[in-house]
Amino acid sequence: MSENSDSTGLDRRAVVARLLADRGDLIVVTGLGSPTYDVAAAGDHDRNVYLWGAMGGAAVCALGIALARPDTPVVAVTGDGEMLMGMGSFATIAVQQPKNLTVIVLDNGLYGETGGQASHTAVADLAGIAKASGIADARVVTDMDAVEGLAARVGASGQGPCVAVVKIDRAEQERVLPTRDGHAVRIRVRQALGLSVD
Amino acid sequence: MNALHPQPMHVSPAGWPGDIFAALKAARVRQVAYVPDGGHAELIRAVHADTAMIGIPLTTEEEGVALVSGAWLGGDRACLLMQSSGVGNCVNMFSLIKNMGGPFLTFVTMRGEWGEFNPWQVPMGTATPDAFRLMGIHVLRASEPHEVGPAAAAGIRMAYEGGSAVAVLLSQQLIGAKVFVK
Numbered sequence: 001m002s003e004n005s006d007s008t009g010l011d012r013r014a015v016v017a018r019l020l021a022d023r024g025d026l027i028v029v030t031g032l033g034s035p036t037y038d039v040a041a042a043g044d045h046d047r048n049v050y051l052w053g054a055m056g057g058a059a060v061c062a063l064g065i066a067l068a069r070p071d072t073p074v075v076a077v078t079g080d081g082e083m084l085m086g087m088g089s090f091a092t093i094a095v096q097q098p099k100n101l102t103v104i105v106l107d108n109g110l111y112g113e114t115g116g117q118a119s120h121t122a123v124a125d126l127a128g129i130a131k132a133s134g135i136a137d138a139r140v141v142t143d144m145d146a147v148e149g150l151a152a153r154v155g156a157s158g159q160g161p162c163v164a165v166v167k168i169d170r171a172e173q174e175r176v177l178p179t180r181d182g183h184a185v186r187i188r189v190r191q192a193l194g195l196s197v198d
Numbered sequence: 199m200n201a202l203h204p205q206p207m208h209v210s211p212a213g214w215p216g217d218i219f220a221a222l223k224a225a226r227v228r229q230v231a232y233v234p235d236g237g238h239a240e241l242i243r244a245v246h247a248d249t250a251m252i253g254i255p256l257t258t259e260e261e262g263v264a265l266v267s268g269a270w271l272g273g274d275r276a277c278l279l280m281q282s283s284g285v286g287n288c289v290n291m292f293s294l295i296k297n298m299g300g301p302f303l304t305f306v307t308m309r310g311e312w313g314e315f316n317p318w319q320v321p322m323g324t325a326t327p328d329a330f331r332l333m334g335i336h337v338l339r340a341s342e343p344h345e346v347g348p349a350a351a352a353g354i355r356m357a358y359e360g361g362s363a364v365a366v367l368l369s370q371q372l373i374g375a376k377v378f379v380k
Contacts, residue, residue, distance in 0.1 A: 057291055062268060065269070068228070088256070183299045190273075
């Protein structure tokens with residue numbers, strides 16, 4: 001593997017900031033590690049659900065929210081390492097066909113949180129796996145024009161589930177750490193949705 | 199209904215699966231996630247036949263832990279149906295329940311504890327109550343048919359009214375040991 005100097009991928013912070021720029025009612029679930037920092041860096045928000053663990057669970061956690069609120073767009077922002085751990089959730093999402101769920105996989109081919117070990121996406125095609133699992137709109141995003149298109153897709157609920165594997169560069173970014181208090185997150189999200197706290 | 203269950207099937211589960219179904223209905227539980235399981239088969243059929251419920255087949259049990267947490271964040275009551283062999287798959291994912299709080303309710307059909315033919319079921323069957331307790335999940339148990347309804351009602355009350363994490367274990371005596379014939 002090359003060092004973390006890959007310049008062919010997109011800047012993860014720029015991608016996430018663009019995707020969330022016009023977020024409206026969007027609910028965002030983050031996968032542990034860098035995607036959580038990326039989403040926090042784009043701006044803390046009452047409708048952000050930060051997962052600091054539960055690896056493999058971000059996409060299906062987002063599915064649970066999407067099924068509960070079919071008129072609200074929901075996005076999971078996670079990494080290639082987490083998605084590899086929960087690949088079966090592509091099939092689980094495909095069976096449900098939620099119209100309002102998008103799964104964004106920030107794919108740098110690395111486990112950045114644990115020292116940069118190579119991930120299986122050097123050979124495994126997550127978008128292909130998603131498509132073969134029954135998610136018709138499964139795409140690979142490699143330039144900012146495609147990010148623009150994806151931003152429009154993320155905000156528009158009603159088109160069926162989407163999985164977007166965004167090829168990002170391997171540069172490490174400054175950590176932007178949102179709260180690790182899951183109870184506080186739960187209370188804030190539920191209040192933002194007009195629900196009782198408990 | 200979904201791609202795997204395009205047609206509603208009209209069923210009214212009898213006996214203790216019907217007692218669980220009635221309790222879930224009364225509590226307005228909407229999302230029911232499950233890993234296919236013979237002990238829960240009648241309940242799963244009833245869920246898919248009910249237009250007020252969403253049956254969500256999973257590929258592995260830990261998906262269900264994350265899914266029901268999300269369901270509740272979004273405003274739905276949800277529960278997870280699984281077999282004792284799947285509980286071990288969930289242990290790390292239970293940290294989501296512990297850290298985020300909110301209700302968690304699972305109904306677990308037990309294998310490997312009573313007349314079990316398959317020794318591969320015995321380790322998780324033996325460890326299931328301790329695995330839940332290790333991760334801070336309260337364990338209720340029903341061993342006879344008449345105990346299932348009250349256990350379901352108690353679990354539902356603790357989860358959805360108290361915000362607790364609860365596992366209702368359904369003993370293998372209820373389901374019967376699977377019989378294999380050579």
